Amino acid sequence: MKSIKSEEIAQLEKQYRISLINSLIGFRSLNLLGTTSNDGVSNLCIISSTFHLGANPPLIGLVIRPEREHNDTLRNIKLTGQYTLNNVLPEWYMQAHQTSASYPSGVSEFDACHFKKQYIHGFKAPFVAESNICIGLELREVIDMEINGTTLVIGEVIQILTEDGLIGVDGTVDHTKASTMTVAGLDTYFLPQPVGQLAYAKPEIEPHLLNPDVNSNV
């Protein structure tokens, strides 16, 4: 076993530490975050810090790094109160990664990285037309984290857009069929292979596959 303690973590070379800490918790939700300014300048950035906060009301949280001058995303979310999350697919994951480049304020990553904006009636922020699972959110809460200068953004899901046939009979989104990707650390992209869907766990019952026939080739 390799053991790394607090004092050693603090002394690690900066880039090594960033890669290590970013990859510790495993695979992360991967989405493109779409916003627009009040002037209609769109913005798009890849994000892997979203988390499920609750189903009723339907809430999703995400972390925005310390505000820099050209950080349009947080400003747009605060100004318009709306934003989108869109899944990342293998055909264009390199373009999605490219949205993490530090483009100047005013340059839309939709254009620079070759994504098509999709607008729907009554919703200000642009969706990514190339994605097949898109979420429209309305800002509910902004929490400034004194501990490290990041910002937690909490939003309510007010619009779901998916390609037909991607939501299962029980409500679960079929990310295998959608080809949704995931990321570990900062830069390594993956496609998950299903292992099994398990039944709701109860204390006196041994854990088991929800539907062994279906799950044999999930």
Add this chain to the structure above:
Amino acid sequence: MKSIKSEEIAQLEKQYRISLINSLIGFRSLNLLGTTSNDGVSNLCIISSTFHLGANPPLIGLVIRPEREHNDTLRNIKLTGQYTLNNVLPEWYMQAHQTSASYPSGVSEFDACHFKKQYIHGFKAPFVAESNICIGLELREVIDMEINGTTLVIGEVIQILTEDGLIGVDGTVDHTKASTMTVAGLDTYFLPQPVGQLAYAKPEIEPHLLNPDVNSNV
């Protein structure tokens, strides 16, 4: 395209809505969260709401659902100030899922679900001996979310324990080699297959593999 709007989400059957909202953002970090009471009664639960908050200091956040009488996890974290996150492996992912069953307070899921506790000198909370990537955290902040009664727990990484050979030369944890699993929604478990590791993105450079020779069989 299938479109589901706010009013329709609110009217969905409860379990369907829970499954849908839980699976929207894609694949999630999957870990076992280990704690202990001051009396030495251990507790273990599976968690898929962890998120990376920052690398310096090294901070990880997670969501705990509204406190119930037998929710020992949050109480233990508050009492002892320490907890562990441990990755989930295919050989025993069903046991890991079983920790989500509602065992009475005082029953250790380590025992009920057949996991071995690993203690290290100077750290109160138990690690999962069966995991090969383990994180020891110290509580830094508790945020009670009025919006839905959940609790955000922010902790600093003060101990990393990994099997030898799982941290790459650049610091990134090799979750493929570790066989770390991920989850979508509440109950469907996956093993990710690597697609590519990309170079740091810059505005004027086309996105590309970090090391095409290595990445051809990442």
